[in-house]
Amino acid sequence: MPQIGFRHSLMVYLTSLLCLLVLTAPAQARSLPDFTELVEDQSPAVVKITTQGRVEAGGRTPYREDIPEMFREFFERRMPQERDVRSMGSGFVISEDGYILTNYHVVEDAENIYVRLIDRREFTADVIGSDPRSDLALLKVDAQDLPYLRFADSDEVKVGQWVLAIGSPFGLDYSVSSGIVSAIGRSIPSPTNDTYVPFIQTDVAINPGNSGGPLFNLDGEVVGINSQIYTRSGGSIGLSFAIPASLAKDVVAQLKEGGRVERGWLGVMIQEVSRDLASSFGLRRPVGALITNMDPEGPAAQSGLEVGDIILEYNGREVGESADLPPMVGRTKPGSEVPMVVMRRGEKRTVDVEIGLLPDRDGQVASASPDSSSSGDPLGLQVEGLPSDAEERGVLVKQVARSSAAARAGLRPGDVITQLGYEHVDSVSDYRKLVRDLPKDEPIAVRFLRQGQPAFTTLKIE
Known part of the structure; x- marks a missing residue:
C-alpha cells in the first residue's frame, strides 16, 4: 500500500506540473514583443x-x-x-x-x-x-508627402529594453533584427580622439549596410541611428552602437539652419579619476574628470580653471566619469556661461566658464596661429602655423588640393610638415620661402608628423 500511495502522489504532482506549464506558456509568449505591426x-x-x-x-x-x-x-x-x-x-x-x-x-x-x-x-x-x-x-530629395519617422526622447532609454533595427545589411533590403539595450553613454574615441557621442550599445545584429538606419523602441519611435559595430570578422558579434536620437535632433536642426554644426569647446585635456587619485584629491569615491592640461588661450584657462582641478558637475549635471564631459560641453551653445563645480586642493568650489566654439575638424590644433596661407600653393596645400607652446616646430596642413603634388605624395589634413628637402620648416614664412624656391620635376624629400609619428615621403612639382 505505501508503494501504491507514492505512485499515486507522484502522478498527481506530475499532472499538476504539466497543467501549470501548459497554462503559463501562453502568458510567457504574450510577454515577448511582437514586432510585426511596428515593421509594417x-x-x-x-x-x-x-x-x-x-x-x-x-x-x-x-x-x-x-x-x-x-x-x-x-x-x-x-x-x-x-x-x-x-x-x-x-x-x-x-x-x-x-x-x-x-x-x-x-x-x-x-x-x-x-x-x-x-x-x-x-x-x-x-x-x-x-x-x-x-x-x-x-x-x-525632391519629393512630397513621404512617410517619415519621429524621434523619441533617447534620454529615457533604459538598459534592458527591447529595440529593433531596419536596414540593408550586405545589400539585403529591409532586413529586421531585434535585441536589447546593453548599455548607454558609451564613449568610443574616433581616430581624431573625438568623444562627443554618448553611444547606445545594443546586442542587435548590425552588419555593413545597416549604417545610418533607425533603431526603434516598441512605440515605433527612433531612439538611435545605427553607426558602428565592434567585430573581428566583419560581421555582427552582438556589439553595436547607435547615435542617440536626442543628439541627432540637435545636429539636424543645425544642419538645416546653416549646413554645419557648432559645438561648445572648453579647451582642456582630461583623464579618468582612479580610486587612488580620488583619495589623494580628497574625494570619497572616484568621480569626475581630472584636468591634465589646457590651452592657455582657451575658455577654461580664461575663466579660472586650473590644471589639477577635478570637474564634478557641469551646468547642474554630475560628471560621473571623464567620458561624460565632452558630450555635455559639445552640446552647449558657444558663448553660454556655465557653472562648474570642481574639487581644488581638497575643497569644492564653483567656477563660471564661458564656453567657446570648437575649432573646425581640419584644424586639429585648437589654438593655431592666425598666420596662414589663404590659398593653395605650388604643392597644393593650405597651411597654418602651430601654437607657440607646441613641442615640435613646423606648419599644419589644413587642406590638400585634389590631384596636387601633395595629394600624390599622400599628405593629409592634420599632418605637420617639419622639413622640405634639407631645410627645416619653423614657421609659415619659412615654408612659403622654401616652396617658392623648390625645383620642378625633381623628387623632394618631405618630413612630416602624423598623429605624432614622424615619417618621410617624396613629392614632385610638375
Missing part, C-alpha cells in the same frame, strides 16, 4: 542609400628605402591617381518634404547619392550638411 508601419520611411564617387589613390610607393629612386618613379607613373568608390547604407525619412538622415561615412566622398524607397521609387539626393564628429549627414 515604419518600414516605408526607411530607405536604402547607394553612392558613387572618386577618391585619391595615393600614387606613390609606400615608405621603403630599398627601392631605388628610378624604379620608384617608374611605379608612381603607372599607379592610378584616382579610383572609383561605391558605398551602400541605410537611412530614414524625417519629414514629409524629403529630408533624410544617414551616417556621414555612408556618403563621404560621394559624387552621386541615390535613395530607394520600399515601393522601389528612386531619387537622387543632395547633401544639405554633414557632421563627421557625430557621423551624421542630412540629405534632401
Whole structure:
C-alpha cells in the first residue's frame, strides 16, 4: 500500500506540473514583443542609400628605402591617381518634404547619392550638411508627402529594453533584427580622439549596410541611428552602437539652419579619476574628470580653471566619469556661461566658464596661429602655423588640393610638415620661402608628423 500511495502522489504532482506549464506558456509568449505591426508601419520611411564617387589613390610607393629612386618613379607613373568608390547604407525619412538622415561615412566622398524607397521609387539626393564628429549627414530629395519617422526622447532609454533595427545589411533590403539595450553613454574615441557621442550599445545584429538606419523602441519611435559595430570578422558579434536620437535632433536642426554644426569647446585635456587619485584629491569615491592640461588661450584657462582641478558637475549635471564631459560641453551653445563645480586642493568650489566654439575638424590644433596661407600653393596645400607652446616646430596642413603634388605624395589634413628637402620648416614664412624656391620635376624629400609619428615621403612639382 505505501508503494501504491507514492505512485499515486507522484502522478498527481506530475499532472499538476504539466497543467501549470501548459497554462503559463501562453502568458510567457504574450510577454515577448511582437514586432510585426511596428515593421509594417515604419518600414516605408526607411530607405536604402547607394553612392558613387572618386577618391585619391595615393600614387606613390609606400615608405621603403630599398627601392631605388628610378624604379620608384617608374611605379608612381603607372599607379592610378584616382579610383572609383561605391558605398551602400541605410537611412530614414524625417519629414514629409524629403529630408533624410544617414551616417556621414555612408556618403563621404560621394559624387552621386541615390535613395530607394520600399515601393522601389528612386531619387537622387543632395547633401544639405554633414557632421563627421557625430557621423551624421542630412540629405534632401525632391519629393512630397513621404512617410517619415519621429524621434523619441533617447534620454529615457533604459538598459534592458527591447529595440529593433531596419536596414540593408550586405545589400539585403529591409532586413529586421531585434535585441536589447546593453548599455548607454558609451564613449568610443574616433581616430581624431573625438568623444562627443554618448553611444547606445545594443546586442542587435548590425552588419555593413545597416549604417545610418533607425533603431526603434516598441512605440515605433527612433531612439538611435545605427553607426558602428565592434567585430573581428566583419560581421555582427552582438556589439553595436547607435547615435542617440536626442543628439541627432540637435545636429539636424543645425544642419538645416546653416549646413554645419557648432559645438561648445572648453579647451582642456582630461583623464579618468582612479580610486587612488580620488583619495589623494580628497574625494570619497572616484568621480569626475581630472584636468591634465589646457590651452592657455582657451575658455577654461580664461575663466579660472586650473590644471589639477577635478570637474564634478557641469551646468547642474554630475560628471560621473571623464567620458561624460565632452558630450555635455559639445552640446552647449558657444558663448553660454556655465557653472562648474570642481574639487581644488581638497575643497569644492564653483567656477563660471564661458564656453567657446570648437575649432573646425581640419584644424586639429585648437589654438593655431592666425598666420596662414589663404590659398593653395605650388604643392597644393593650405597651411597654418602651430601654437607657440607646441613641442615640435613646423606648419599644419589644413587642406590638400585634389590631384596636387601633395595629394600624390599622400599628405593629409592634420599632418605637420617639419622639413622640405634639407631645410627645416619653423614657421609659415619659412615654408612659403622654401616652396617658392623648390625645383620642378625633381623628387623632394618631405618630413612630416602624423598623429605624432614622424615619417618621410617624396613629392614632385610638375
